[in-house]
Amino acid sequence: MRAGMIGLGAMGLGMAANLAEAGYLAAVYNRTTAKAHDFAQPLDVVVYEKPEQLAAQVDIVLLCVSADNDVLSLVQAIAGSIRPGSVVVDMSTVSSETAVQAAALLEERQVAFLDAPVSGGVEGAKNGTLSMMVGGDEQALEKVRLVLEAMTARIIHIGPTGTGQATKAVNQVMCAGINQAVTEALAFAAAQQLPMAQVLEAVAGGAAGNWFLDHRGASMTNGVFAPGFKLALHHKDLKICQAMAEQVGSHLPLTDATVLAYRQLMAEGFGEEDISALYRLKHLE
Ligand code: NAP
16 A cells, blocks of 8 residues: 655654564655655655645545645645545544535545544654544544554554544643643652652652653753644634533643643744643742
8 A cells, every 4th residue: 555645844744753673665755845855855755745645545544734724725736647546544633514514515525534633743753652532434544544554653543533532632622731730749849849850750750640741741841842742823723612512511620721821822923833832830930
């Protein structure tokens, strides 16, 4: 099965490297073409200048781009050239509505669409240990499962189109709460002038241990906020979560507080930093 990857950002690069290593990756497209050439140069992978050219040459098209409009414009671009019987797998984090629209556009071409967002950070993308939550036709998933397994440690089929993204929204709400808890607690430790390395080691081994603490605890307390996961992207996700919560009558007070904090940080010029930059607001000198 020949795979084509669209989007070689922080996540896409690691995923594409794992696909290449497993022997599936035939082609890549990135909006900024130079990045695609840098990636493909040592590999036997074709770089296309246009997404529609890539889609005409592969059996599975994988997307990992920023936001809803990016996914929809790319799906529109490839819909004219993609071969019937192909599968499109979108690993971006977008709304369930976007997934439903994308699936409808591709159905007309007899192409299956899976919304398959992932969790596990850039480390998970690089190491092939992502958790993937999938919405869409189960038979289409089985058709491409081996390819997806090259990038993941876990693939869970949730239900019909859109339910992968709905599950990712749950994940993002949880990440907001974890970010609030970890940044606040570590700022509290710093205010007490505790030795941070020892605090991190002790807390990580107990009931409060978690992925975010393990991967971002030391960097944030040293004032390093390199992404990782860009704060502006998590803000985009949480706006989607707020809209979904309104539709189903849920209250998300931690998410609401995080959106306000991120808005402040973005206004102060920190939107391209990792989400752990929330520590800046907790750790006031
Ligand atoms: P990123 O580093 O900012 O990369 C974004 C990628 O999308 C780049 O390749 C960019 O191309 C491409 N792109 C954006 N708009 C486009 C458009 N209109 N047409 C074509 N290409 C476009 O972001 P990322 O961290 O890889 O995240 C990608 C997606 O995965 C997002 O939906 C994010 O929420 C999700 N996600 C991220 C993480 C994480 O920890 N970073 C974890 C799980 C899920 P250029 O190179 O030309 O800019």
